[in-house]
Amino acid sequence: MKLSVPMPVRLVLLVVGTTAFYMYLGQIVPQKEAHPPPPVLISAEMTTEDLVAVGAELASGKGQCLVGCHTVGQSGPLRYPDLDGIGARAATQIEGLSGLEYLAQSLYEPAAFIVPGFADGMQPIDQPPISLSEDEMKAVIAWLQSLGGTPTVTLDTDLGY
């Protein structure tokens, strides 16, 4: 005996079945809730070493530096320059600029100098949507200096911006 499914039932099965299939696809991909970055506390008594640790936290959180933009210790076709060794080579990137001045300029005015082979695209990170405070900028610079170099930044350092 041939079982005949009425047309309305077929339609409902098609709609519910297809929707369930697409919803299932959504369940099997990696699941991640993205929360706003937690606030980072910087106190006046923090040392340079403390700032390096805070800077590393900022780079992968609020600063969004390591979220798809820069890498540390990778090679091959990259979106933006790899940061490994930047603490050492910062002083030699632009003639007349010290390492600290170069790093400060690259955060406050990223379009002022584009590393050869890469495209313009980074936005000043003291402005929205990232909006790092001056102390947070110092922490990020301390972290950048620590990548292959010796961090020197303190909270009293004048970045010139």
Place this chain on the structure above:
Amino acid sequence: MNRNRILFGIGVLAFVSVIVTVRLGGFLVDNEYRQPDRQVAAQEEQGETELTPRQQGIVDEQAADEAEARARPYEEAEYRTVPFVGSRVTVWVLAQLHLLFAAFVLAVPLFAFIIEFVGYVKKEERYNKLAYEFTKLLSVSFSMTATFGAFLTFGLIILYPKFTNYLMHIFSPTFLPYVLLFFLEALFLYSYYYGWGKFGPKMHLFLGFMLNIVGTAIMFIANAWLTFMMSPGRRDDVDGDGVPDFVSAVSESGALLSLRDAFFNFTWMPINIHRIIANVAFGGSIAAAYAAFRYLQAKTDEEKAHFDWMGYVGNFVAIIAFLPLPFAGYYLAAEIYAFSQTLGIQMMGGTFSWLFVIQAALIGNLFLGANYYLWLGMGRMEGGVHFQKFIKWLLIAIALCFAVWATPRYAISSVSEIAAMGGSSHPQLSYLGQMSAKNTAVNILILSTYMSFLLYRRTGRQSVHPHRQLLTRAQAIVFSSAAALVIFYGVYGYYVDAAIRIRFAIPQVYSVLAALVVITVIDLPLYRNAAQSGETKWGRMPAVSQYALIFIALSFTWLMGLMGYVRSGLRQEWHVYGVILDTSPDAYTPTLGFATQVVSVTVLIFFGLLGVVFWLSSLGGKKDWEPKAVADGGDRLEGGQAA
């Protein structure tokens, strides 16, 4: 006893049951514990009334609530919550339902007008009839759009009062024009629909034209509101150094600096273009689903032929609009990147990157469904066997492209699998997950689908053009060249840096677009006045073809829901990107699994409502209810559905 009497009896019984239940409840409440009757009577004589413990409790609670309300100072709420569902999901579902109906209401007049215009030029009544059939869907859908628009507005005002107030502060000058345009749209829509056959053709076409102009203007205004939230400003070369600068429409605290910059913001035009094309594709697919629904219900060959043709036209509209949609998507994505690299990277390489794997599955299914329908459509025509040998090759090409497009860069793997692969990406397959492979796959998908359409168009027809061989070869050369160029850039992309590779998408897109245009331009004269080798038999499609049309409409709807989520979700914890932070408990990006659940529920609600729209629209073709005389010789009349 007939059915009507039974129904009437059930109704009366239900009514009486409700009355009895209410009275019984009242009786029980009024007769809870009291002092003995004699004492109550004595108290009433003295003007005193005793309260039961329960009544006293209620009075005390009311008094306490009132005292608390009087003591509480007025505070403006920033957010309000909806129990269980949450504010964000409530507004999300309402906005998506509003957008789905609005997209349909904006799209249908566009192609109804074009079909009517074709009928007017060709002097063929069947086009006029088809355009009217499409327009039948508008009336109820327009009401649904307005209803969900009102729900959404109230939802925003109630649940996000502070933020809604901020948007009103920015855009209040646009509200009056919006309302006036909405009024005009209602005027043109109903005069277009009810004026069918009542006005002369030119006047009626003018109404249709105005309906489209006004509808598009409404969408452009609403698009300014939502795109402002993503890109609150424009880019312009202010200092003349040749590099575009960001010109914010608002101050850092959110105060309006320029309404013009807020309105004509950075992503406004890309969204306008993307939405117009997407609306037409979506509207065509929903209209085709309606035709499929009617085809499956059809009793006569004439009805089947009519709705088969309608389904074909609806699907044709959907596919023609769908082919350039990825290009509009590229443009929108490129503009998002240009506005903010952070937003762009979040979209393609961050939180939302896996969403595009689901999108690939949806678009792959759309291409498969559309091609399958075209291939089945070859069965309508005599002489269709000639081209059917090409179908397997097209199917292989489409399936391969689908597989490449749906291949993720990083595999979902267990710890042992990651160890075996030497990382989270597969040593060989991960190459297919890169943009070079995906861009190549989608462009070849588009070319293959266009080839299916060309084969369908040639089925049962023989060109009589004097240079038909030369022109056909020219088409083949253009097609092959475009495919070769797309594949060349796809492979070459693996050997260059990312900054150069990303630019390869442009020649790939242009070569495919150019091929579509050139082949179409050649095809029109090539098959003008072509000899018919067989008759087209409308209404000869198998039922499965109609389910394919509904599947396409469903996939389109799901895709709209998913992409609506990513466009809005990109802002993450910002109400207005970079300006107004979301401080509500929902200020986080949910998992993809949760997002797809919300999209699924929205799609199911939409299709439920669409069923109501289809049913109401189909009533228009039925005969009027007529009383029928009972054959017992009396004067008694009994209702009957004549249809």
